[in-house]
Amino acid sequence: xxxxxxxxxxxxxxxxxxxxxxxxxxxxxxxxxxxxxxxxxxxxxxxxxxxxxxxxxxxxxxxxxxxxxxxxxxxxxxxxxxxxxxxxxxxxxxxxxxxxxxxxxxxxxxxxxxxxxxxxxxxxxxxxxxxxxxxxxxxxxxxxxxxxxxxxxxxxxxxxxxxxxxxxxxxxxxxxxxxx
Numbered sequence: 001x002x003x004x005x006x007x008x009x010x011x012x013x014x015x016x017x018x019x020x021x022x023x024x025x026x027x028x029x030x031x032x033x034x035x036x037x038x039x040x041x042x043x044x045x046x047x048x049x050x051x052x053x054x055x056x057x058x059x060x061x062x063x064x065x066x067x068x069x070x071x072x073x074x075x076x077x078x079x080x081x082x083x084x085x086x087x088x089x090x091x092x093x094x095x096x097x098x099x100x101x102x103x104x105x106x107x108x109x110x111x112x113x114x115x116x117x118x119x120x121x122x123x124x125x126x127x128x129x130x131x132x133x134x135x136x137x138x139x140x141x142x143x144x145x146x147x148x149x150x151x152x153x154x155x156x157x158x159x160x161x162x163x164x165x166x167x168x169x170x171x172x173x174x175x176x177x178x179x180x
Contacts, residue, residue: 012078013061019046022062025119029094079125085148091126105142109134109159130155133171135164
């Protein structure tokens, strides 16, 4: 398949119990802004569109209509990428303050991640990409209370011990070559 025909995941939508509480959670924790809101003409649910980027009208859509009896989410996870390790720390703090539960950190080698359940039980991952590749799944403990330099040194050491280690640029070159 030609690279131009490959899909590019651009946004995620979830059904929620309480639209307003979920809007407050995602706007406060992730800094998303409400871009639009309304009830569809054929899809009779309240829809709230959220984004943090002007080039994307929406990155997350919250839709009313999650049944009251739906006690757990069928969403495996929603993942948000950040550009700094400090962003992981800030989101961890803000998410916990807003009622997130089950906070845990994992060092995947190729990324430093935190995972938690939002206020309706949906699993959220927030991650920072590292310059390394190791085969996935891979998960070592992550202590975000350590300084950035220590975290990055630990990550490089862990990755270099893995037989699948390579710099991210090398993995990207191989991936592009595999596309033909």
